[in-house]
Amino acid sequence: MTMKTLKGAAxxxxxGGPTSVINSSLYGVVKTALENENITRxxxxxxGITGVLNDQLFDFGKEDPNELAxxxxxxxxxxxxxxxxxxxPAVDPTDYERILEIxxxxxxxxxxxxxxxxxxxxxxKVSAFMAKSGxxxxxxxxxxxxxxxxxxxxxxxxxxxxxxxxxxxxxxLYLDATVYDSGMVTVVEIxxxxxxxxxxxxxxxxxxxxxxVYLPEVVxxxxxxxxxxxxIYDAKKKVIVAVSExxxxxxxxxxxxxxxxxxxxxxxxxxxxxGGLALxxxxxxxxxxxxxxxxxxxxxxxxxxxxxxxxxxxxEAFMVGKTAVESAVSGITGRMAAIIREDGDVYxxxxxxxxxxxxxxxxxKVPLEWIGENxxxxxxxxFDYALPLIQGETGLGKENGLPRFAKLxxxxx
Amino acid sequence: MTMKTLKGAAxxxxxGGPTSVINSSLYGVVKTALENENITRxxxxxxGITGVLNDQLFDFGKEDPNELAxxxxxxxxxxxxxxxxxxxPAVDPTDYERILEIxxxxxxxxxxxxxxxxxxxxxxKVSAFMAKSGxxxxxxxxxxxxxxxxxxxxxxxxxxxxxxxxxxxxxxLYLDATVYDSGMVTVVEIxxxxxxxxxxxxxxxxxxxxxxVYLPEVVxxxxxxxxxxxxIYDAKKKVIVAVSExxxxxxxxxxxxxxxxxxxxxxxxxxxxxGGLALxxxxxxxxxxxxxxxxxxxxxxxxxxxxxxxxxxxxEAFMVGKTAVESAVSGITGRMAAIIREDGDVYxxxxxxxxxxxxxxxxxKVPLEWIGENxxxxxxxxFDYALPLIQGETGLGKENGLPRFAKLxxxxx
Numbered sequence: 145m146t147m148k149t150l151k152g153a154a155x156x157x158x159x160g161g162p163t164s165v166i167n168s169s170l171y172g173v174v175k176t177a178l179e180n181e182n183i184t185r186x187x188x189x190x191x192g193i194t195g196v197l198n199d200q201l202f203d204f205g206k207e208d209p210n211e212l213a214x215x216x217x218x219x220x221x222x223x224x225x226x227x228x229x230x231x232x233p234a235v236d237p238t239d240y241e242r243i244l245e246i247x248x249x250x251x252x253x254x255x256x257x258x259x260x261x262x263x264x265x266x267x268x269k270v271s272a273f274m275a276k277s278g279x280x281x282x283x284x285x286x287x288x289x290x291x292x293x294x295x296x297x298x299x300x301x302x303x304x305x306x307x308x309x310x311x312x313x314x315x316x317l318y319l320d321a322t323v324y325d326s327g328m329v330t331v332v333e334i335x336x337x338x339x340x341x342x343x344x345x346x347x348x349x350x351x352x353x354x355x356x357v358y359l360p361e362v363v364x365x366x367x368x369x370x371x372x373x374x375x376i377y378d379a380k381k382k383v384i385v386a387v388s389e390x391x392x393x394x395x396x397x398x399x400x401x402x403x404x405x406x407x408x409x410x411x412x413x414x415x416x417x418x419g420g421l422a423l424x425x426x427x428x429x430x431x432x433x434x435x436x437x438x439x440x441x442x443x444x445x446x447x448x449x450x451x452x453x454x455x456x457x458x459x460e461a462f463m464v465g466k467t468a469v470e471s472a473v474s475g476i477t478g479r480m481a482a483i484i485r486e487d488g489d490v491y492x493x494x495x496x497x498x499x500x501x502x503x504x505x506x507x508x509k510v511p512l513e514w515i516g517e518n519x520x521x522x523x524x525x526x527f528d529y530a531l532p533l534i535q536g537e538t539g540l541g542k543e544n545g546l547p548r549f550a551k552l553x554x555x556x557x
Numbered sequence: 558m559t560m561k562t563l564k565g566a567a568x569x570x571x572x573g574g575p576t577s578v579i580n581s582s583l584y585g586v587v588k589t590a591l592e593n594e595n596i597t598r599x600x601x602x603x604x605g606i607t608g609v610l611n612d613q614l615f616d617f618g619k620e621d622p623n624e625l626a627x628x629x630x631x632x633x634x635x636x637x638x639x640x641x642x643x644x645x646p647a648v649d650p651t652d653y654e655r656i657l658e659i660x661x662x663x664x665x666x667x668x669x670x671x672x673x674x675x676x677x678x679x680x681x682k683v684s685a686f687m688a689k690s691g692x693x694x695x696x697x698x699x700x701x702x703x704x705x706x707x708x709x710x711x712x713x714x715x716x717x718x719x720x721x722x723x724x725x726x727x728x729x730l731y732l733d734a735t736v737y738d739s740g741m742v743t744v745v746e747i748x749x750x751x752x753x754x755x756x757x758x759x760x761x762x763x764x765x766x767x768x769x770v771y772l773p774e775v776v777x778x779x780x781x782x783x784x785x786x787x788x789i790y791d792a793k794k795k796v797i798v799a800v801s802e803x804x805x806x807x808x809x810x811x812x813x814x815x816x817x818x819x820x821x822x823x824x825x826x827x828x829x830x831x832g833g834l835a836l837x838x839x840x841x842x843x844x845x846x847x848x849x850x851x852x853x854x855x856x857x858x859x860x861x862x863x864x865x866x867x868x869x870x871x872x873e874a875f876m877v878g879k880t881a882v883e884s885a886v887s888g889i890t891g892r893m894a895a896i897i898r899e900d901g902d903v904y905x906x907x908x909x910x911x912x913x914x915x916x917x918x919x920x921x922k923v924p925l926e927w928i929g930e931n932x933x934x935x936x937x938x939x940f941d942y943a944l945p946l947i948q949g950e951t952g953l954g955k956e957n958g959l960p961r962f963a964k965l966x967x968x969x970x
Contacts, residue, residue, distance in 0.1 A: 162736050191738040220732035227737065311959055312864050319633035319962065320861040323575050324640065325604040348959065423836075440856045448733040451725050452864055454958065534958040545867065545947040546724055546761065549732065 148475045150280055151182050152253030155201070157189030158221035158288075159228075159259035159266065163302030164309075164450040165461040166258055166288045167550065168216035170223065172465020173256045173286065174204045175212065182473050187250060190554060192226035193257070193266055196246050197239060202554040214550035216458050217540035219450035221258075222552055230266045233273050240273040247274070253281050254472045258465070260289035260300075261505055264480055268500040271478040282472040285480035285500055286464050290447045292341035295506040296498040297482035301464055302447070304457030304533035307345035309449040310334060310442065311534060314349035317440065318384060327381040327435040329373060333422035334442055336360060337390040339509045341530075342446065346386035347522040348530060355383050356519035360390035361509050364399050369425075370432045372519045377433055385519070389421050400424055451547055455536020460493060467495040491532035561888045563693055564595050565666030568614070570602030571634035571701075572641075572672035572679065576715030577722075577863040578874040579671055579701045580963065581629035583636065585878020586669045586699065587617045588625065595886050600663060603967060605639035606670070606679055609659050610652060615967040627963035629871050630953035632863035634671075635965055643679045646686050653686040660687070666694050667885045671878070673702035673713075674918055677893055681913040684891040695885040698893035698913055699877050703860045705754035708919040709911040710895035714877055715860070717870030717946035720758035722862040723747060723855065724947060727762035730853065731797060740794040740848040742786060746835035747855055749773060750803040752922045754943075755859065759799035760935040761943060768796050769932035773803035774922050777812050782838075783845045785932045790846055798932070802834050813837055864960055868949020873906060880908040904945035 154177045158166055177186040186204040189195035202223075204212070215222055233240045246252070255274075257267045264285045271283035287294050292303035314332070321330040332354065334343040340359025347353050355376045358364055376383045391399045400421040422439030429437045464481040471479065479497035486492045514526045541548045567590040571579055590599040599617040602608035615636075617625070628635055646653045659665070668687075670680045677698045684696035700707050705716035727745070734743040745767065747756040753772025760766050768789045771777055789796045804812045813834035835852030842850045877894040884894065892910035899905045927939045954961045 162733055194738060218732070219729050220736045224738065225736045308958060313858060313862070315960055315962065316632050316861040316863060317857055319631070320575055320857050323633045323638045325607060325637065350959075352962075438857070440858070441854065443853045444730055444733050444851070445726060445853070445858070448729040449726070450729060531957060536958065537955070542950070544944060545721060545949065546763075547728055549728065549765075 148280070149182055149473055150253035150282060151184065152251045153185040153187055154183045154254035154256065154469070155187045155189060155196070155250070155252045156223070156256040157192045157195060157258070158223050158225050159192035159257060159263040160225060160289065161447060162220035162225060163288055163290050163447055164219045164305035164453040165216070165301050165457050167218045167222045168458045168461035169258050169286050169288060169301055169465035171212060171215035172462040173469055176466045176469040177254070178205060180469065180473055183254060184251070187252070188223045188554065190556065191224035192228065193230065194226040194228050195224070196243050199246060200556050201250065203557055206555065207552050211550045211552060214541065214548065216462055217450060217453070217538050218549040219448040222550060229262060230269050233269060240270070243270060244274065244277055244279055247279060247281060254469070255281055255283045256286055256468050256472070258286040258288050260291070260294060261507065264294070264500055265504040267480070268478070268504045271500065282475065282477035284468040284472045284476065285503070286468050287480055287482065290342060291336055291339055293339040293507040293509065294503060295508050296480060296503040298485040298493065299483060299533055301457060301461035303341060305453035306342055306446050307348065307530055308454045308534035309446055309452050310342060310345045311348035312452055313442065314346045314354060314386065315352035318349065318352035321384055321438070322382045327377065329377065329383045329385070329429050329433065329435060329437045331385045331387060331422050331425045331429065331437070331439045332442065333389055333420060333439065334386055335446055336388040338507050340388045341510055343386050343388040344510055344522050344526055345530060347526065348534065353521070354386035356385045357521045358385070358387040358391050358519050359510055359515055360388045360392060361512060362515055363394045364391035365393065366399070366428060368518065370428060373429055374433060377435070385425070387421060387425065391421070450538065451540060453538040454534045455538060456533055458538060463495050471497050561693070562595055562886055563666035563695060564597065565664040566598040566600055567596045567667035567669065567882070568600045568602060568609070568663070568665045569636070569669040570605045570608060570671070571636050571638050572605040572670060572676040573638060573702065574860060575633040575638060576701055576703050576860055577632045577718035577866040578629070578714050578870050580631045580635045581871045581874035582671050582699050582701060582714055582878035584625060584628035585875040586882055589879045589882040590667070591618060593882065593886055596667060597664070600665070601636045601967065603969065604637035605641065606643065607639040607641050608637070609656050612659060613969050614663065616970055619968065620965050624963045624965060627954065627961065629875055630863060630866070630951050631962040632861040635963060642675060643682050646682060653683070656683060657687065657690055657692055660692060660694060668694055668696045669699055669881050669885070671699040671701050673704070673707060674920065677707070677913055678917040680893070681891070681917045684913065695888065695890040697881040697885045697889065698916070699881050700893055700895065703755060704749055704752055706752040706920040706922065707916060708921050709893060709916040711898040711906065712896060712946055714870060714874035716754060717867035719755055719859050720761065720943055721867045721947035722859050722865050723755060723758045724761035725865055726855065727759045727767060727799065728765035731762065731765035734797055734851070735795045740790065742790065742796045742798070742842050742846065742848060742850045744798045744800060744835050744838045744842065744850070744852045745855065746802055746833060746852065747799055748859055749801040751920055753801045754923055756799050756801040757923055757935050757939055758943060761940065761947065767799035769798045770934045771798070771800040771804050771932050772923055772928055773801045773805060774925060775928055776807045777804035778806065779812070779841060781931065783841060786842055787846060790848065798838070800834065800838065804834070863951065864953060866951040867947045868951060869946055871951060876908050884910050
């Protein structure tokens with residue numbers, strides 16, 4: 145840690161899958177940096193770290209401040225994103241040498257990267273390489289992911305909004321899927337490859353919530369699942385299932401891959417066609433119960449539905465970005481801005497810095513003791529954890545009945 | 558037409574697929590009827606006309622007025638729905654005789670049925686049978702359908718909210734699906750078996766709208782579609798397609814059925830598995846272009862997303878219900894309450910009564926001259942038609958960060 149205030153340009157970028165509030169973190173970084181006297185310029189990476197490697201940067205100082213102020217309510221990654229995995233610099237330092245070259249070219253002394261596990265790994269590697277090279281640059285990671293699987297932070301900006309969308313949508317789907325007098329099984333597929341935080345959020349719909357909930361933290365057994373569905377169906381003729389895309393059987397095989405033999409096949413040119421988990425499960429349910437069965441995949445909608453983002457999430461996303469800049473200017477480097485839940489009956493949170501090496505490449509899963517048996521849902525501990533995160537509404541402005549999102553020029557310098 | 562004010566009970570029901578605002582029409586009927594001195598009781602059908610046939614009625618006078626006041630913001634059909642097709646009374650009058658029996662039992666003199674084409678057909682048949690039987694009962698149909706395919710009304714309550722959801726979601730999906738530097742084709746499947754009004758609404762997203770739009774009004778040619786996608790992909794590497802579930806080829810075969818040979822197969826017990834149109838089209842695109850291809854089906858979400866309903870739609874839905882009651886009490890029968898768009902630069906509408914026989918069993922399609930060639934989208938006439946319908950926001954209340962929907966007791970009398 146240098147603990148030294150540097151003077152120079154700041155560079156900020158976004159990486160990985162977008163969320164509804166990743167631009168609120170971007171605004172937290174950009175606004176705070178633009179206002180700081182030690183920061184000479186605030187540059188953005190076009191499409192994350194690939195924008196550095198390709199020398200594709202733009203100047204946030206050239207953007208209309210009124211448009212920047214719309215960023216907290218604009219979904220997806222306004223600077224553009226990438227999915228570029230940095231190599232180990234000990235194996236191949238090419239990318240890092242190129243980054244150093246660009247840092248020198250623009251006198252970049254502050255580096256902020258907003259993303260999930262891989263992005264924190266990138267931050268960590270860039271930070272270590274700069275230190276080793278003797279180039280002074282303070283590096284702070286800013287957490288983001290709807291999956292909520294980042295270590296070191298109580299929860300992750302992006303999760304609260306996705307959870308609010310999922311719970312709201314489950315309530316609406318419940319009312320729709322139970323409207324007829326006839327039987328019906330509805331299977332809702334929710335994102336989350338290894339951690340079930342998003343699927344767990346379906347339970348927040350309470351009395352309008354799913355009858356059965358399956359998270360990837362628990363081994364998925366097809367026979368037990370079909371028994372669970374049959375039991376609920378026999379009792380009330382309407383069954384709503386929420387299931388993580390990442391559920392696996394006892395051998396570690398994704399249930400969605402069961403579809404390769406039954407629910408999908410080859411396309412016209414012989415390519416394998418995957419139908420997804422919802423289609424696979426609806427196929428199995430139809431084999432067991434003679435009723436209407438519908439599969440619904442929330443797909444990208446759950447990570448970009450900014451029109452129903454959580455106000456708390458927007459605010460916290462901004463705070464981690466703001467604190468990242470303040471910390472970097474105070475001389476801190478090699479850390480991630482994390483959200484700490486404070487004690488007390490009323491929810492409150494603060495931002496603290498945690499070492500990047502404690503965060504990168506670990507996945508935080510839902511505690512097993514929070515997950516009910518036989519798909520029966522989530523414990524009170526989960527509700528206590530998640531409900532505060534979905535409170536408050538977005539300040540999204542509308543024009544002509546539709547969202548008015550931020551428009552950036554992003555002219556490459 | 559009797560043109561006679563009757564004294565007695567009113568009966569109201571909902572039928573067919575729900576919408577975000579069908580309960581606003583229900584509230585328009587119920588509130589107006591509860592306040593009218595000629596109406597002795599306001600009864601609800603549990604699950605539409607089947608609730609009459611099964612003598613499953615409940616009393617709206619017993620419901621909490623504060624809960625009833627939440628109906629305009631509550632999606633789906635609060636009274637329950639059905640998909641029961643009435644027989645021709647000349648062939649089999651059993652159902653009608655049963656309905657007459659129930660009408661007599663509860664002294665029902667007003668009958669309001671909220672629904673689409675089939676429901677207007679039911680209204681028409683009930684009205685004709687009562688007239689023939691000499692039983693005085695004023696029958697008014699109240700239009701509802703997200704599909705917007707009802708004749709006799711400028712547009713249909715339910716459409717504006719679905720259109721607003723689709724346009725909003727397309728904007729958000731656009732930002733998400735174009736966030737990476739790499740190529741991607743996104744195919745969004747939208748409801749509409751024979752009429753493309755909903756898919757056309759995707760265009761309202763404007764600069765965030767789909768590159769290509771396919772409605773069922775135009776014959777779908779797979780080769781032309783793939784050429785269209787290829788052309789846009791070559792130009793900008795990102796292609797977003799909005800397509801109606803009901804698109805058909807020149808032989809009248811649904812494109813989604815192409816999937817039966819390529820994108821779907823048999824389940825474990827030999828049942829055919831349909832993958833849907835989005836999966837079928839993504840399969841064909843993958844065969845042609847070597848890039849990431851994603852299919853998204855908006856599914857039920859587009860008809861129940863009350864959290865982003867159109868304020869104009871909620872208001873007009875209420876007005877058709879209110880006017881239905883006022884008209885029936887003034888002695889009108891055998892009509893549907895229709896929305897008439899008034900002349901002028903600023904949008905306004907009024908409600909008028911149209912004969913049920915002019916409405917029932919016809920489908921109103923998108924004018925061909927409003928649809929661009931080669932998937933190029935909608936004309937200015939469509940925008941002028943649809944934009945006013947998505948204006949204004951819902952008054953939906955929230956509790957604990959989530960929607961607070963109406964809760965009815967619906968105790969069967």
